Amino acid sequence: AQSVTQLGSHVSVSEGALVLLRCNYSSSVPPYLFWYVQYPNQGLQLLLKYTTGATLVKGINGFEAEFKKSETSFHLTKPSAHMSDAAEYFCAVSERGQTGANNLFFGTGTRLTVIP
Amino acid sequence: DSGVTQTPKHLITATGQRVTLRCSPRSGDLSVYWYQQSLDQGLQFLIQYYNGEERAKGNILERFSAQQFPDLHSELNLSSLELGDSALYFCASSLGQGVGSPLHFGNGTRLTVT
Numbered sequence: 707a708q709s710v711t712q713l714g715s716h717v718s719v720s721e722g723a724l725v726l727l728r729c730n731y732s733s734s735v736p737p738y739l740f741w742y743v744q745y746p747n748q749g750l751q752l753l754l755k756y757t758t759g760a761t762l763v764k765g766i767n768g769f770e771a772e773f774k775k776s777e778t779s780f781h782l783t784k785p786s787a788h789m790s791d792a793a794e795y796f797c798a799v800s801e802r803g804q805t806g807a808n809n810l811f812f813g814t815g816t817r818l819t820v821i822p
Numbered sequence: 823d824s825g826v827t828q829t830p831k832h833l834i835t836a837t838g839q840r841v842t843l844r845c846s847p848r849s850g851d852l853s854v855y856w857y858q859q860s861l862d863q864g865l866q867f868l869i870q871y872y873n874g875e876e877r878a879k880g881n882i883l884e885r886f887s888a889q890q891f892p893d894l895h896s897e898l899n900l901s902s903l904e905l906g907d908s909a910l911y912f913c914a915s916s917l918g919q920g921v922g923s924p925l926h927f928g929n930g931t932r933l934t935v936t
Binding site: 747796800810 | 824826853855864865867870878880912914916918919920921922923924925926927928929930
């Protein structure tokens with residue numbers, strides 16, 4: 707089964723600084739990888755996804771992530787943090803279940819704080 | 823707005839009771855997923871339905887059950903509630919059931935068991 711590890715349950719950055727949220731996965735097959743963001747009192751919103759092809763994936767709100775197979779990583783970055791980026795971020799990996807179902811496994815989340 | 827609607831937004835009930843959470847998927851989506859989010863366990867997958875049929879089961883307790891109706895809306899039934907069942911319950915939907923299909927989440931139902 708797949709598993710996802712997010713290093714750092716809390717990350718603080720200054721406004722305008724680089725955002726780096728780490729995600730490592732375990733998989734015996736090529737993975738499908740996702741980043742979701744959760745704002746307070748809301749559901750999860752898809753930021754970006756990697757399926758196949760280009761390993762650098764661009765998402766919404768200026769975020770991007772790079773799939774590195776050799777490192778089994780899918781870290782999320784943004785060049786310049788904005789106050790509105792403060793939220794919880796979840797990395798997820800998808801695998802096909804026995805019935806062909808889409809099983810999505812989430813990491814434990816990283817809460818991003820942006821300091822003015 | 824994800825297009826996924828969950829009702830009610832908040833639910834407060836007592837231990838031993840039974841509640842039903844409702845989810846309407848995005849228009850056109852055939853798959854519905856239920857997740858439980860709590861502080862100590864994080865985001866846990868409960869169950870998935872595709873076009874009315876159960877497709878996958880996760881960490882769903884026997885006291886919990888779900889179904890997807892012909893109009894594709896889904897209900898999650900929680901019975902014999904315990905204090906530890908207090909959590910945010912999310913519904914998500916996707917167009918297909920295939921691996922890699924992105925999920926679209928509702929805003930959740932916050933259940934408080936007293």
